[in-house]
Amino acid sequence: MMAEVSLLRWQPHLEAADQAGLSISPYARQHGLSRHTLYMARKALRQRDKAATAPAGRDRFVGVRVSVPPAPSAVSSVEIRVSERVLLRCPQWPDPVWLATLVRTLDQRP
Numbered sequence: 001m002m003a004e005v006s007l008l009r010w011q012p013h014l015e016a017a018d019q020a021g022l023s024i025s026p027y028a029r030q031h032g033l034s035r036h037t038l039y040m041a042r043k044a045l046r047q048r049d050k051a052a053t054a055p056a057g058r059d060r061f062v063g064v065r066v067s068v069p070p071a072p073s074a075v076s077s078v079e080i081r082v083s084e085r086v087l088l089r090c091p092q093w094p095d096p097v098w099l100a101t102l103v104r105t106l107d108q109r110p
Contacts, residue, residue, distance in 0.1 A: 006041075013038060014038065014045065026097055078092065082102075085087075088102075
């Protein structure tokens with residue numbers, strides 16, 4: 001697993017390198033910095049920015065399997081398999097906002 005990089009410390013260096021028109025290696029050499037750490041910081045910054053701008057619920061595929069489509073009036077409960085270990089049983093369809101929040105929260109677990 002990649003060691004955590006402090007973006008507060010390294011982001012100004014990445015911006016300075018960009019403003020100077022230098023790639024990371026020459027900038028790191030000129031300032032006595034670890035180019036590896038600057039590359040890790042750049043990657044972490046891009047991932048953070050991508051996560052911040054990604055539309056909720058559209059950043060990954062979610063597989064769905066429908067067994068027997070019941071008539072709307074015949075639905076007595078709903079089962080939603082989140083993972084191999086997690087199965088939600090609800091007496092009715094949950095609120096979509098609540099469900100999206102739950103899925104995002106569970107997706108962030110290790």
